[in-house]
Amino acid sequence: MSIILDQSTRVLVQGITGKEGSFWTKHMMDYGTNVVAGVTPGREGQNVAGVPVFHTVKRAVRNIPVDASLLFVPPRFAKEALLEALEAGIKKVVILCDGIPLHDAIQMRKAALNAGAMVIGGNTSGIISMGQAMMGFFPYWLERVYRPGRIGIMTRSGSLTNEITAEVVRTGFGASSLIGIGGDPVPLTRFAEVLPLFQEDPDTDAVVLIGELGGTMEEEVAEAIEKKIFTKPLVAFLGGRTAPKGKKMGHAGAIITAGKGTVKDKIFALKNAGALVAERPRQVGILLESVLTSKI
Structure with a gap:
């Protein structure tokens, strides 16, 4: 599915x-x-x-x-x-x-x-349901990245997506659907609005969130977890950890303003809600393996 x-x-x-x-x-x-x-x-x-x-x-x-x-x-x-x-x-x-x-x-x-x-x-690069269909531009022929499986992926970063999804595959998993939210200042759909779809999908066991500094979308995910809107395991990696305050990094939406949108605050909110946060991309697969193995 x-x-x-x-x-x-x-x-x-x-x-x-x-x-x-x-x-x-x-x-x-x-x-x-x-x-x-x-x-x-x-x-x-x-x-x-x-x-x-x-x-x-x-x-x-x-x-x-x-x-x-x-x-x-x-x-x-x-x-x-x-x-x-x-x-x-x-x-x-x-x-x-x-x-x-x-x-x-x-x-x-x-x-x-x-x-x-x-x-x-x-x-955004678009969306892809692994092994079924895609709307956008994905090099789907890269089997080390685009392998069907049971992990949902939501991302703001095109550059990090292939790297982290490859780590998911390397650990033995694959993806159910990958949704590129996009990096513009006003995302037309937000992370928290996609989460209920993954929650309802019987073929998605966990979700990987690829976020970055700027905005409040990751904090909204933390709120959805706290409110039990999303109850499956969630592993996150956030780019832009070393970005100076007020500095725009890459995406137009990746900027810290009015004291909000720091990676530190996002990590705190996600961990406090019960999500796992990887310090490096290669840890995403390891954290997935640990949380899914513990559920067996």
């Missing part, structure tokens, strides 16, 4: 005829993703790897049932593309681009919440 996405999910790709859109659409289909339609204004009648292209999302869903949409669009067009998908009734959307204007992102999150939709991104 998986969360958000599986082989039966009917996926629409907005921006399918662009260089990145067409390239990754083919890879997604090779992996098993059920891509049923694409959208590029002015390109209706064309096809990409056999996938029909339409002028608009509305015209696409009028002809073909769609469950989810993946956006290969520049950041300045992301809000318009998302609103088009939401207005067509699509409830699952992944937005890959980074640098979405702040005011646009705020409006996009509000629109998604009002529509009851789950919108992942921006500034």
